[in-house]
Amino acid sequence: MAFPVYIGWDSREDIAFRVARHSLIRRSTVELSVEALRQPDLRARGLYARAPDPLQSTEFTYTRFLVPALREYRGWALFFDCDFLWLADVADLLKRIDDRYAAMCVHHDHRPPEQWKMDGKKQTVYPRKNWSSLVLWNCGHPANRALTPELVNRESGAFLHRFQWLEDEQIGALPETWNWLEGWSKPPAEGTPKVVHMTRGGPWFENWTHVDYAHLWEEERLDYEAVGDTGA
Numbered sequence: 467m468a469f470p471v472y473i474g475w476d477s478r479e480d481i482a483f484r485v486a487r488h489s490l491i492r493r494s495t496v497e498l499s500v501e502a503l504r505q506p507d508l509r510a511r512g513l514y515a516r517a518p519d520p521l522q523s524t525e526f527t528y529t530r531f532l533v534p535a536l537r538e539y540r541g542w543a544l545f546f547d548c549d550f551l552w553l554a555d556v557a558d559l560l561k562r563i564d565d566r567y568a569a570m571c572v573h574h575d576h577r578p579p580e581q582w583k584m585d586g587k588k589q590t591v592y593p594r595k596n597w598s599s600l601v602l603w604n605c606g607h608p609a610n611r612a613l614t615p616e617l618v619n620r621e622s623g624a625f626l627h628r629f630q631w632l633e634d635e636q637i638g639a640l641p642e643t644w645n646w647l648e649g650w651s652k653p654p655a656e657g658t659p660k661v662v663h664m665t666r667g668g669p670w671f672e673n674w675t676h677v678d679y680a681h682l683w684e685e686e687r688l689d690y691e692a693v694g695d696t697g698a
Contacts, residue, residue: 471501471545472502472536473503475526477525484690485686488689492689493554494556495555503526505526530545532618533603543603545600553661559644568610569632569636596665597629600645648679650665668680669684
């Protein structure tokens with residue numbers, strides 16, 4: 467059975483989504499079912515009804531928290547932002563799944579110094595920043611039953627991004643290499659991180675063409691364009 471993966475999608479970053487998906491699939495040794503979290507589609511299905519938030523930097527700021535509901539609160543699923551570049555096999559990440567936890571993520575202490583990111587979006591600093599940018603969701607965990615579409619549409623960004631419906635001991639930790647924050651995380655002693663997260667902005671934005679590993683993203687884009695699209 468294919469492992470379910472959801473990727474955040476933003477109309478301003480469609481190419482980032484497509485390259486992220488391509489980099490994930492072509493290195494994976496396990497079968498994956500990959501779906502874009504497109505806000506218009508979720509609105510049309512009656513699952514998402516939040517008013518636009520001036521503080522949100524992407525269209526998937528809140529839609530990621532619908533994953534357990536989308537899976538009908540069964541099994542595990544992976545979510546990650548569209549500005550990711552996979553350089554390792556996701557199968558190695560899935561080996562870390564632990565049913566004791568309701569969610570698993572990298573426990574970053576991310577305090578970015580920049581005032582602006584991406585295409586002029588204001589950079590914000592808050593507790594547990596970027597914890598929710600890659601999440602292994604234990605959709606079947608009883609604690610995630612609280613994460614209904616009604617709650618996702620109602621609660622504050624702080625409540626959701628800090629996983630406040632969970633107890634701290636229900637949030638498992640993953641190694642930082644699986645969500646390596648470009649411009650913040652320390653470079654590995656050798657080789658590359660397993661997953662590069664271009665959280666400030668990537669080469670698809672004019673002002674972020676020279677970030678770390680931009681050349682690898684460009685190589686991935688060229689490979690994607692040569693192979694052609696393999697999904698919607």
